[in-house]
Amino acid sequence: MTSYVLRKLLRLGLVLLVVAAASFLLMNLLPGDVALALLGNEATPEAVAQVRAELGLDQPLLMRYLHWLGGFLCGDLGRSYITQVPVMESILDRLPVTIELMLLSQGLALLIAVPTGVLCAYKAGSRIDQLANAVGLFLLAAPVFILAILLMFLFALKLRWLPSTGYVPFMTDPVRNLAHLALPALAIALAEWPSLFAVLRGDMIKTLQQDYIALAKAKGLGPAFILFRHALRPSSFTLVTLSGLQIAATIAGALVVETIFGLPGIGRMLTGAVYNRDMMLVQGCVAVISVGYVLINFGVDLIYALLDPRVRQ
Amino acid sequence: MMDAGLPLLEVTDLATHFHTQRGLLRAVDGVSFSVRRGQTLGIVGESGSGKSALARTIIRILSKRHTTTTGRITFEGRDLLTVSEPDMRDIRGRDIAMVFQDPTSSLNPVKQVGVQIEEVLARHLGLRGRAAQTRAIELLTSVGMPLPQERLHQYPHQLSGGMRQRVAIAIALACEPKLLIADEPTTALDVTIQAQILDLLHRRQKAHHMAMILISHDLGVVAGYTDTVAVMYAGQIVEQASTRSLFRNCRMPYTAALMRSAPNLSDPPHTRLRAITGRPPDMVLPPPGCRFEPRCDDATDICRNRRPALSASDADGTHRYACWHPVASPGASA
Secondary structure (H helix, E strand, C coil), X not given: CHHHHHHHHHHHHHHHHHHHHHHHHHHHCCCCCHHHXXXXXXXXXXXXXXXXXXXXXXXXXXXXXHHHHHHHHCCCCCECCCCCCEHHHHHHHHHHHHHHHXXXXXXXXXXXXXXXXXXXXXXXXXXXXXXXXXXHHHHHHCCHHHHHHHHHHHHHHHCCCCCCCCCCCCCCCHHHHXXXXXXHHXXXXXXXXXXXXXXXXXXXXXXXXXXXXXXXXXXXCCHHHHHHHHHCHHHCHHHHHHHHHHHHHHHHHCHHHHXXXXXXXXXXXXXXXXXXXXXXXXXXXXXXXXXXXXXXXXXXXXXXXXXXCCXXX | CCXXXXXXXXXXXXXXXXXXXXXXXXEEEEEEEEECCCCEEEEECCCCCCHHHHHHHHXXXXXXXXXXXXXXXXXXXXXXXXXXXXXXXXXXXXXXXXXXXXXXXXXXXXXXHHHHHHHHHHHHHCCCHHHHHHHHHHHHHHCCCCCHHHHCCCCHHHCCHHHHHHHHHHHHHCCCCCEEEEECCCCCCCHHHHHHHHHHHHHHHHHHCCEEXXXXXXXXXXXXXXXXXXXXXXXXXXXXXXHHHHHHCCCCHHHHHHXXXXXXXXXXXXXXXXXXXXXXXXXXXXXXXXXXXXXXXXXXXXXXXCCCCCEECCCCCCCEECCCCCCCCCCCCC
């Protein structure tokens, strides 16, 4: 187990370096001059040269990369070209909102998907299974913004149980913080549930045909014990993989939901930065999001090892 | 034993039909037999003859949604087909236990060996913690597992095939069952391990005066370890006798063909084995007459049209066969 984790950690380090290089190059290989973008087309060559020198853009690409990489490794992502606020500061400001939304929505999605997936695999082909599949198909077809608006209409405007927009930090008021995040998290969870449900149900149906399930029955064990203690673990590999991908996708992909519910997350900030051509901020966001992806994949690898002793070897 | 005269398990006219998209598949179709305490019944047949379906029907672990079972399975005087599911769960693993063909697939790959033994002890005997662990070590020792204490924390993939089957047998014997159903327990193992596992099963059976149903496609296995044998073909029993009588004096052409298709030490070198031509019938649409008729050299019109019943071949009625044109027994005039 230890050597498995060490091997994965070594790979993690290498991947992070590649990711840093890629997110730097991506922004620098785009056509167009940042200084020109900042000053406008009417700028004099002298002014442009001055701004380029101030921003360090007159240095060779390799030097700029090494400089940026040094900063990246120390947690310094430079300053926004437009607001002059350190990029790291802006990101740290927004990141907790995104991470909380990500954990809440994925937790909620799994909380619904695991029991329904297990039950419908056990009762495959029954009425309840058919109903769950129909609901899943509907949710899969409905875009997330429709779900978000429906939820907001129902729970915020009609029933007035929850606030419709806005955000309160968790440290300021945990109850109001959760009230603000409940609907956005539920909207994302409902959109993610159908695929989680479908993969778990499918894998579980296959597991239930295995001989070791027949042996568990032959031991006289009851259905709940067999489903949750014998069948769930070997059936959850695709579920964990998919869940990791979905979590990673929410880092940047919760944009629509963040916009509808007025949440100050990374997704909204990134979109704003792209519109304003704030390359430093975009580059920083991309770097942080990529690191997030890589870390989540690392987490998924660790969960595989916890789930299956054969992976640890 | 007080009721040594009565059979422990009596199966009467048992049928198991699977609901498939093509229609009803008659996996087991009108099977009757009985097993006494301390006895071993062998069930022989090709793959697909319904042996495993029969075993799984007896302990009722087939999906109710996809199967229909009719007939009677009397175990210690109770009809297992009418017992409630919770009562049946108490019987499974405690009174009737099962060993499956391939221990690589019948042990849960993500659970430690010890846990898989201890959960059956907890379920039926209420043993937990240290008591369960001590008993698990005893069980592993009794099935000849070296270093039993260390095995408890290993996973199935860390053991060899023979070791895995020993674990599966330890699980089956955990509650000292009255009946053990062993479904091809050595088919997935190396030949060198097969005899060890069969000897182990035989010893444990003698020690506990346990009844056993030994399912195999291998006549050699059945010959050495059983008291009586039932030959299954296409969901039905086609010949049933004491092991001695069957091997000396088989009457059903299918049994005879099975015996010819196995190598024999007394054959001269380079004798060709005679495989049975053709394949078993489609069990959704079985032939109306004798089910072996399409593959039988001796078949006539009556075989095609009428199904032969099991009839006695000897005076006391223990050797029975289902055939219109039985193979001549050595005693009868040829």
